[in-house]
Amino acid sequence: MTNIALITGASSGIGMEFARYHAAKGGDVVLTARSADKLANLAAELEAAHGIKAHVFAADLGRAEGAAQLIQQIADAGLSIDILINNAGFGGRGAFVERPLEDELEMIDLNVKALVVLCHYFGAGMAERGNGRILNVGSTAGFMPGPLQATYFATKAFVKSFSQALDHELRPQGVTVTLLAPGYVVTGFAERAGLEGTKLVSSGGRSAASAAQHGYDAMMRGTLVTVNEGLLGIAVNWVIPLLPRRMVMGMIERMQRKS
Structure with a gap:
């Protein structure tokens, strides 16, 4: 039985750490991202360290x-893909009508459209073989509206909903779908999203390696939805849904304003 994982956005961040963890x-x-050079360097690292085969596209x-x-x-x-990890994605800070529309549409194409295409193709193959695992990287942003990142939060809300429904459809055929929703x-x-200098970033965050390990282990257990921080998971699942909606949006906006 093969054990090949396709990882999108593998040239840096959480995607790179997924690749390292799986190879270990x-x-x-199978590594994919825009930067061929970074992927080639990672592939060489993984093959030398773990004796595995790393394919670069x-x-x-x-x-x-x-x-x-x-x-x-x-x-x-x-190649036959046994594990699909949809990690590629990006955000962008700013009032929606003031941001370039082409940037918002590109965000939708990457965060939503590409994920759906890959889930459809590789999910069908997994279902036909009777086994497979899919891990979609969402965000706690997907649990609420996000003023100053309206499109990004909305794309992650789609990923959250889509992943759960897809798991329900595919699980009887031996395929599980897990949503990783990190803080x-x-x-x-x-940096790419323009969030430097905001309260969200200045408060600090978890490491890419810890987030990847948390999500990967949850995927292997067949967990449906997982948040990589316990208290944050309680907040987005049980506290925020009970708060007035405009209060929540005000909180999110303040976290994303430049200090």
């Missing part, structure tokens, strides 16, 4: 045909 357990990896999943091209490359290589994690996300 003896599993082969550079792809821009935010482009219209990016996911389809990646699927074709994997098929041409004759703030120290990666390059904040």
Whole structure:
């Protein structure tokens, strides 16, 4: 039986740590992101450290045909994916109508469309074989609306809903789907999203390695939804839903304002 994990957004942050963790357990990896050089360096590291096979397919999943091209490359290589980790994604801070529309649409294409395409193709193959695991990286942002990151929060709400429904459909066929919903994690996300200098970032976050390990272990247990911080999990599941909606949105907006 093979043990190949496809990891998107694998060139840095949580995606890189997923690859390291899976390889340390003896599993082969298929690494994809936009940066071919970073992927090649990671592949060499993993093969040398763990004696596994690392396949590299550079792809821009935010482009219209990016996911389809990646699927074709994997098929041409004759690889069968046992674990799909949809990690690629980005955010962007600012009032929605003041942000470039093309940036918002690219965010939707990467955070939602590419994830759906990959789940559809590889999920079908897993269901046909009768086994497989999918881990979709969402966010605690998906549990509430997010003024000043309206589109990002909405994409993660989609991932949260979609992942749970997909698990319900696929579990009888031997395939599990897990949603990892981390709080703030120290990666390059904040810089790209323009969140540096906000209360969200200044309060600190968990490491990418700890978030990846938490999500991966939950996936292997078949957990449906997991938050990587216990108290934060209680807050988003049991406290925030009971608060007035406008109060919640005010709190989120303040956390994302520049100090």
